[in-house]
Amino acid sequence: MPLDTSSYSLALLRVDGRRWNELRRINAQIRTQAAADGSSYLEMGHTKVMCVVTGPSEPFGPARVGRTGAGAGATAGASGGEAGVVVSIVVAGFSSVDRKRRGRGDKRIQELQSTISSALAASLHTHLFPHSTISISLHVLSQDGSLLAALINAATLACVDAGIPMTDYVAACTAGSTSTYAANDESADPLLDLNHQEEQELPGLTVATLGDSDRVAVLVCESRVQVSRLEGMLAVGVDGCKQVRAILDRVVRDKGRKMVQEGTVQKGVGLEDMEVD
Amino acid sequence: MASLKRSVDPGTVGSNISSKVYVRSTKSGKVQKIVREVYLRQDIPCSSRLCQACLKSAPRDAAGRPTPFVLSEQPAGTREFPQGHYLVPDTNAFLTAMDLFEQSSAFYDVVVLQIVLEEVRNRSLPLYNRLISLTKSEDKRFYVFFNEFRLETYINREDGESVNDRNDRAVRKAVKWYGEHLARSAARKAQKAPAVVMLSNDRDNLRKARAEGLPACSLAEYVNQLKDGERLLDMIPETQDREVTEGKKKPGEHLYPEYFSMSKMMTGVKGGVLHQGIFNVSPYNYLEGSIRVPAFPKALLILGRENINRAVDGDLVVVEVLPKDQWKEPSTQVIEEEAMTKNENPDTEEGSDLVSEKERKALQEEVKRTQAQKTEGHPIPTAKVVGVIKRNWRQYVGHIDQSSVSQSSQQGRKQDTVFVIPMDKKIPKIRLRTRQVAELVGKRILVTIDAWDRDSRHPVGHFIRSLGELETKAAETEALLLEWDVQYRPFPKTVLDCLPKEGHGWKVPESKDDPGWRDRADLRDLLICSIDPIGCQDIDDALHSRPLPNGNFEVGVHIADVSHFVKPNNAMDAEASIRGTTVYLVDKRIDMLPMLLGTDLCSLKPYVERYAFSVIWELTPDADIVNARFTKSVIKSREAFSYEQAQLRVDDESQQDDLTKSIRTLLALSRKLKQKRLDAGALSLSSPEVKVQMESETSDPIDVKVKQLLDTMSLVEEFMLLANTSVAAKIYEAFPQTAILRRHAAPPKTNFDELGNQLRVKRGLELNVESSRALADSLDRCVDPANPFFNTLVRIMATRCMMSAEYFCSGTQAYPEFRHYGLASDIYTHFTSPIRRYADLVAHRQLAAAIEYEAVDPSVRSRGKLEAVCKNINVRHRNAQMAGRASIAYYVGQSLKGKETIEDGFVIKIFSNGFVVLVPRFGVESLIRLRDLHDPEPQAEYDAENYVLKTSGSREVTVELFQKVRVRVTDQKDESTGKRGVKMDLVDTYGR
């Protein structure tokens, strides 16, 4: 077994060889499923998720209006004037080492669903699609920490692919601290993008920002940490979100350029603004 | 929104990300497949001060501080590497010879590879911790190089390659890279690069390294090149040495049965066929061990060398119960290792029989005896050791058995094998190979056990260092501290840096606006005094009392406010938590906190203002608590009394001042408190306590006195108990999960079986152990009109049947388990001695948080951390007691040197070939064997049922349990253990 997170102070290296301010490798694709309205696949290190977006679509029958999310996922903004954002997450049994099955009613999954749903609802222009539903279906294929962040990023990409108007990317990542709460170490370094082992051993938070701004869209912190360390962690997290946004943006632009080259889409007016060159 | 504060510009620091290359490596665990990413990089520095290239890309932390380079620019040279060298040891080198690396004479500039660190951690956590502390020491210059993360030194495991082979290859790869890298760096500076030398005791690895043209040495080869190599050579473990130099094993019979495999043991334990527990050796018989396992109410017996099968006292072992026809009674015979194995030759033991003729005879006599009385005997299940889960080996203090030293080795410097006899009688003698027998004979030495192979009668160890001449005060004191693992080195600078910078000039601030006065009660006008033993410098506690208008009394216990000076998690706190307690030896005190705090700033000295933590009660004249309050305070003690002074003052009717009156009030209240405790069933136990009087000039011991008990001692004790109990209730209320408390479990009834039977048979007394109350009452009834000491004797023996009290974290036990059996209190903690006990300091922090004086520090709320603290201080507490007792025993021996006295003693234990006598006057007990009675040894008849030993032949005496005898007490240097100890001879049996 490799060393644990306490060895950071020996050479300022984390358990996987990264420095404190480095993201893991992020690999993303959009339009992975041609049949879907919008789809994406995203890897942050070994955390691998897939997303399919359907909609915005009118509900099939009157019976489903208003209770769409109750059974299958979390809904945000489903009141009459705006489109509802329904998020459902399926965690594959093989995604984690212990192969634990998580049912649909699992409290943690419900919490993730509602967090993602409200984060995206704030960025998507849901008011353009009254009485309709945007349903986001996420599949977790592999887990190695920062799951919520990966899910948010994948959902953002899929929504872009689906062509749903939105204010800006919602880009997310995690931040942590190099020593535990109990160690109460004032000089602890903040950490960017926690993997599973770090998440288990160290305090951490998930942050998502809107586009290039410092506007925080999601902030989830489930571990105990001294308040004095929080600001440093948050700053690192927000910087990380900007790096993530740049990566997501590049994925979208690359795909756009490719599609133009392949002739899948015509180069339109809008695309000229995207500086395809 | 306001922009967040950012300490560094992310643009510059993150610039090396783009140059990263990713390789994923799969590491398989036992069952689960764990896939971990490894990010390979080129900015991990070599950390040599010689190198300019690495300096540019040196990593910085979040505050932008670079890590300083560790390895010296001009490292020391050796014969073979005159240009200087860096060492790169492999895992085995650290595992087997950590002591070498901790030497101050050599082993500087060492590169610890990540892969090596990982392997050391997997193999032994204590060694890993020692290695980590080496890397943190500034002068040793140990650098951890993360070879697994550096692109150039990372390697993939090849098909068919074992993990060990792959790791060895990784070590060689790193050595190679270091060599080339430094050569480049040095060339740029036109210097000669230091050699990078791989250290290994693995022959295969050494061979491969040489084939690749890498500089490589075995430990022995390397040490040979050093200046004081000869001394260090002894520290190289025996087993490895043999592997490297001989590489072959003698064929032949194994002496001991083979251990089961780990999985077989685990399955067996799970299935209830095998049992797991801690192996204990009988203090009177080195061939008899016992082990407590959950499946049996009484401890299982393990008899004889073969069944003990290389287990050493304290090891965690797995045993198999033997068939019923092999069950035996515990031995009634004293068997001492020195006497039995005196003539063994350390060199030629390999081929000899496992059980020597002498041992066999001793055991046979046992069997004969048991068979003779088969009808009435109660055989106890016996077992044999089938494997060791975890060794409890540590460093042992001992000395070389003079008789095992050959004449030639006294002169020459050739390697010789000798026996080392550990001070701890429960540890078997250790075979040691050394080149410096001549110097080491007659010295106290420190050794460790390396291994105990199946074909070696005795464990094999290696020499660490010499403590000095036997029987010199310095050597014996250090030996004692090492044996009980007491940290006695001076406090490091980091700890001293935590002290207030005013030093002895520190004062309670004059202005009450000072933050130090925040939420502190001003109790300076109270008539507070302290009562302690003579010469006490670290005054933890002080008291006061005054009458209240309503007829009640206000009583205050004021405890040194140590938590004001020792903040959680700084270096001083860490050191104190490791030390756990101050250790008191006869002539020496090893402090938990630096002197400045312990004897000055925290100490509640008289006539000066001091910070305190006060517990103040309103008590009725019957000593019932009306209310209690807790506050931080400032006090000014009026006087520091000794127990004797205070007693004189109280007894002197002419003293009518307020201070004396208040002590009288306290005394009256304390008597009532004591009566209440006794009514509740508190035990009054006893251990023979004596005091060594020293001559003031030479500090040589001149006399031994039995400790006198004064009322004033009981006064202080009662109020400290009251304060501890009140504080325990308060912190438990505030922190139900994490309060630090102290409990004393009720002893299992079987512990008293023997004593109960002895009292019944010998005196017709019944010992009732139903409850602490019943026990206290029945102990009170154990009196012998003809022998006033008898009651104390029974109490001493009962004390030895008790469990030991322990610290614990409240969340780990159910409330009924909190009970302190001995004090008959439902809840208890330690609060009153924070200068000398770490538990009290934690209780202070918790109480301060409970009364909202300060915020709760996470370290006193984290259950995991508190459990670790409790575990450590429980061990330290016990060790400190044992060290203190051993110190008294040593000085008692010294004070008897050259004297001869006749004293009264009592028989407390009887064997078939001897008996143990306790002499209260000196607080010592000693074994008198049959052969000590007369030469030639008299015949003896042992009546186990009635605890009577009757000798006949050359000398006729009858000795029975509890009997009063007269003995001649002399000192004797035991040639075999090297200890000066008390020797007793039976003079008279008072008419029997």
Ligand SMILES: [Zn+2]
């Ligand atoms: Zn370098």
